[in-house]
Amino acid sequence: MSSFETRAIHAGQEPDPYTGSVIVPIYATSTYKQDGVGGLRGGYEYSRSANPTRTALEEALAALEGGARGLAFASGLAAEDAVFRTTCRPGDHVILPGDAYGGTFRLVARVLAAWGVEYTPVPLGDLDAVRAAIRPTTKIVWCETPTNPLLGIADIAGLAGVAHDAGALLVVDNTFASPYLQQPIALGADVVVQSTTKYLGGHSDVVGGALIAADAGLGDELAFHQNAMGAVAGPFDAWLVLRGIKTLAVRMDRHCDNAERVVEFLSSHPAVATVLYPGLDSHPGHDIAARQMRRFGGMVSFTLRGGVETALKVCGLVSVFILGESLGGVESLIEHPGRMTHASVAGSPLEVPDDLVRLSVGIENIDDLIADLASALA
Numbered sequence: 001m002s003s004f005e006t007r008a009i010h011a012g013q014e015p016d017p018y019t020g021s022v023i024v025p026i027y028a029t030s031t032y033k034q035d036g037v038g039g040l041r042g043g044y045e046y047s048r049s050a051n052p053t054r055t056a057l058e059e060a061l062a063a064l065e066g067g068a069r070g071l072a073f074a075s076g077l078a079a080e081d082a083v084f085r086t087t088c089r090p091g092d093h094v095i096l097p098g099d100a101y102g103g104t105f106r107l108v109a110r111v112l113a114a115w116g117v118e119y120t121p122v123p124l125g126d127l128d129a130v131r132a133a134i135r136p137t138t139k140i141v142w143c144e145t146p147t148n149p150l151l152g153i154a155d156i157a158g159l160a161g162v163a164h165d166a167g168a169l170l171v172v173d174n175t176f177a178s179p180y181l182q183q184p185i186a187l188g189a190d191v192v193v194q195s196t197t198k199y200l201g202g203h204s205d206v207v208g209g210a211l212i213a214a215d216a217g218l219g220d221e222l223a224f225h226q227n228a229m230g231a232v233a234g235p236f237d238a239w240l241v242l243r244g245i246k247t248l249a250v251r252m253d254r255h256c257d258n259a260e261r262v263v264e265f266l267s268s269h270p271a272v273a274t275v276l277y278p279g280l281d282s283h284p285g286h287d288i289a290a291r292q293m294r295r296f297g298g299m300v301s302f303t304l305r306g307g308v309e310t311a312l313k314v315c316g317l318v319s320v321f322i323l324g325e326s327l328g329g330v331e332s333l334i335e336h337p338g339r340m341t342h343a344s345v346a347g348s349p350l351e352v353p354d355d356l357v358r359l360s361v362g363i364e365n366i367d368d369l370i371a372d373l374a375s376a377l378a
């Protein structure tokens with residue numbers, strides 16, 4: 001099963017051995033009958049430790065990201081917490097992207113810091129700055145690319161070199177690209193993080209997260225924490241993500257087609273000041289993105305000449321785009337990061353510009369999307 005599209009539909013998803021059901025069933029059970037004490041069928045004893053629907057998702061995730069082990073969690077942040085707590089102890093240090101996802105920053109700055117983990121936000125586009133921020137206690141270089149919401153690009157292979165020279169792990173949040181557009185493990189990442197809430201689920205109907213470890217030993221340690229801390233994906237949530245994954249490739253291609261057209265439209269619109277999209281030649285990370293991504297994704301951010309008032313007005317005037325948080329679903333979403341998704345980083349080094357609008361470009365008809373934006377910007 002060498003090609004991505006085929007793995008997305010079949011990896012970990014053998015027809016059910018009992019009935020032949022083509023689709024992996026939702027194993028809604030907490031426990032499993034043992035054939036005599038310790039006589040487990042297929043290794044299942046309790047659903048926090050393992051559940052067949054979740055196992056199918058975990059195998060599919062490992063196959064799609066090219067890792068040794070996949071683990072499915074209750075949310076992206078639960079997955080992030082597990083990787084930090086597996087690899088860091090009080091007194092250890094992590095490097096965060098200067099424009100990390102706000103929830104990642106909050107987890108580190110408000111929860112892990114209180115436990116004694118130290119952190120430095122660094123612009124990851126500057127490898128020398130990352131190297132300079134490394135300490136003897138640095139355990140993780142945390143990379144997000146493209147970043148949320150500024151669509152910054154980091155050089156995954158370059159960062160892997162810096163992290164490994166320092167004896168640290170490179171963890172890549174691959175949520176914005178999805179494994180269809182970007183394969184961090186092949187570029188040297190040790191762990192990939194996914195908020196499966198976004199493109200993997202793809203239909204805005206589930207909250208979930210995942211870790212994919214390049215190496216089986218680290219995968220086992222992460223699996224220990226998954227079971228010990230218990231923030232697992234339930235069987236129905238795992239099933240929804242599995243169903244989403246089957247169409248990931250076709251959805252991502254349409255997200256990219258539509259985003260490219262939206263970028264073209266916004267770039268020539270007089271009310272728009274700047275368009276942030278790694279597919280633009282003018283984007284500072286364009287060459288790296290072109291090297292490490294298949295295409296440039298479905299997320300587009302832009303600033304407005306009219307400033308914050310116009311940004312808020314546009315968010316209220318659209319009718320096909322839905323004003324809401326999150327991203328990666330089939331429907332187009334619009335939001336104001338400064339007051340919505342990134343309100344938790346206001347006043348921190350990660351504060352985002354208040355004239356910024358973020359789009360998650362969906363897979364509706366592109367003419368409808370452009371007409372909607374045109375009328376909101378008029």
Ligand SMILES: *Cc1c(COP(=O)(O)O)cnc(C)c1O
Nearest residue numbers: 075076077101148175195197208
């Ligand atoms: C949404 C998101 C997360 C967090 O995932 P949840 O499923 O909301 O917990 C992490 N990273 C990025 C880039 C995200 O967009």
